[in-house]
Amino acid sequence: MKPEEHNGASGPQRNGGAKRNRHHDDLHYGLSASEIARRIDPKARRQGKAFRVRCLAHGGEDPNLAIADGEKGVPVFKCYSRDCSFEEIRAALATQFGIGIGPPPNTGENRERKPRGGIAALLREGYKQVAVYPYTDEAGKPLYEKIKFERRNGVLIKTYRFRRPHGRGGWIESLGDVRRVPYRLSDVIAKAGQILQDCEGEKDADRLAQLGLRATSLDELNKVDLSFIRGESVNVYEDNDVEGAGMRSGAPRLTIGRSQ
């Protein structure tokens, strides 16, 4: 069967048994939104950041399925016709087009997701430094940095490393017994009185801070000095997982908590 011929209107025998029972090994992983869309429809139109094709999951004829590149190299989908689920769309892509979504299970790529070694080792392996998040004390003096690295190898692999200044112009690549603080601490103190916005990542905290909000990112609460915000009400933003959120991936979800 040529994929272009599939329109969902014919019987189930259109998808031969070989395709229905595809093993993960047979699927093509790591495709971008544009590559997936073009496989479904070589003339797929781009609309903003998304490509529009017919929805394979419910067998629609109109280009009601939007596909966009998502976080961690996993595309996101939105069916504007019947709101088909991520799992339904993923299954349809696998059986009808041999396209795998997400990191393939039990493969080298998957094992590679937690790379070892220091910063030099990461750079040797082709990782690129994409962000540096400085953690400072009350006065803005650097305590340590969190550095984000990325490498694309079929899937996008992200990893983080910490380092702290050793006081003679260089760095030690560990946190050691450094004092752990809330991200953007000096700003958090300067804006005391405003409600604190706790983001899952530093990038989102920086974004909210640009909007004038009092923003931080708290991680490993048992190790971080929370004395500056103890007893405060905190807005906690969590990343939506790609699978549950469809096109809203990356949008923060707001819950209200209170710091201990």
Ligand SMILES: [Zn+2]
């Ligand atoms: Zn659909």
